[in-house]
Amino acid sequence: MRTTPAKATMGWLGIFRLGLVQAAIGAVVVITTSTLNRVLVVELALPAMLPGILVALHYFVQVLRPRLGYGSDIGGRRTPWIIGGMAVLGLGALGAALSTALMASNLWLGIACAVVAFLAVGLGVGCCGTTMLVLLSKSVAKEKLAAAATVTWVMMIVGFIITTIIAGKMLDPFSLTTLVEVTASVAAAAFLLTCLAVYGIERSSTSAADSSNAAPAAASGGFMAALREVWSEPHSRRLASFVFVSMLAYSAQDLILEPFAGAVFGMTPGESTQLSGMMSGGTLVGMLLVALVCTVGARGRMGALRLWTIGGCVASALMLVTLAIAGFVGPAWPIAPTVFLLGLANGAYAVAAIGSMMGLVGRGRESREGTRMGLWGAAQAIAFGIGGIAATGAVDLARAATGSLPAAYGSVFVAEAALFVVATAFAVRLSREDTQSSVEVDIQGVSATYMTEAGRG
DSSP states (O other): OOOOOOOOOOOHHHHHHHHHHHHHHHHHHHIIIIIHHHIIIIISOOOTHHHHHHHHHHHHGGGGHHHHHHHHHHHSOSHHHHHHHHHHHHHHHHHHHHHHHHHTTOHHHHHHHHHHHHHHHHHHHHHHHHHHHHHHHHHSOGGGHHHHHHHHHHHHHHHHHHHHHHHHHHTOSOOHHHHHHHHHHHHHHHHHHHHHHHTTTTOSHHHHHHHHTHHHHHTSSHHHHHHHHHHHSHHHHHHHHHHHHHHHHHHHTHHHHHHHHHHHHOOOHHHHHHHHHHHHHHHHHHHHHHHHHHHHSOSOHHHHHHHHHHHHHHHHHHHHHHHHHHHHHOTTSOHHHHHHHHHHHHHHHHHHHHHHHHHHTTSSSTTOHHHHHHHHHHHHHHHHHHHHHHHHHHHHHHHHHHOOHHHHHHHHHHHHHHHHHHHHHHHHHHHHHHHHHHHHHHHHHHHHHHHHHHHHO
């Protein structure tokens, strides 16, 4: 018998508090994937491939997200998993800093320790991030999903910015000892912030409903049975495919945009960095636009999210093709507005997709919300791990084959556009299924009301 789901009761303060958790995740991750990256390549003069592999490891280990989400399904509470995940993330970041310092005296032992540390970072991000999104999804009303998704992304960016400013000042004058001390301080602050942010936040009717549904998850054959159940749900399987394909296209842009600007448009490192900032600004504007329209707008907010997801994918594909054309035109092309519009399309698609994920996490078998969100999160993480490597490798291959920089970068941009077109097809199919399911629910509700009234008569 299905239990009637509790009404979502979380207000804006609760959304902001969970956004602080995302900010804490961003603060620790930026130290691990950005600052340590620079230290390994510049200060220790190690091959750039080393931090690339370590960062890829932190993505690939997140294939365990479904298992971590399932663990929170069994207990019915998400808070311990959020706090535990942040603890693992912080310890992993500290281990990564210690490993970096160790490489200066014992390279291979330091690399071995760094592998373990980055795996811990990935596990911490997967555990904390997955369960935080499930808690947010179960606690927020549907009309606030787009805004809630925007808050989490913006707060993560805020975490990036604040950490880079403060840690940057603390790291000067630089030493490996200072690096370890700063990383430890950031990790401790992030853990404390997370504990304060989630304290008492799960004491609501929504969490009570989750607890009441915990028994079926524990008594139905374990994790593999739960994963098979979630994968057998058409919307879960198609959404996982959509997330993987779209995020593959989304992440592939990151590592080739600035080299493209420098090699084809002759931009200096400072100019290409500003161009990257222009794209980030467009992404932020796109996110805020979707949140505003879907929250303040008229009825049909979930339908609006679906339309923004589809429209964002189509617009991203068009702008990538435009970027490919721009490479053949050269410096005469208005590259900055083009990149801004690409960021705008990316931001609209990304926040609408996350809002849709949050809206769909409760559909299907009860007590599987964590497993379901974990499946989608794993698809995203694997796509990010593959995206950068595949894009840079594809540029090298295309350059060797064509001998032309515009053709090399253009072919990769067109391939990314094709991925967004495939993602659009998945999004359209999901939209049709969601509409049909909503109609069926409405019909069932009307029938149930009629039968009740008839019985009273």
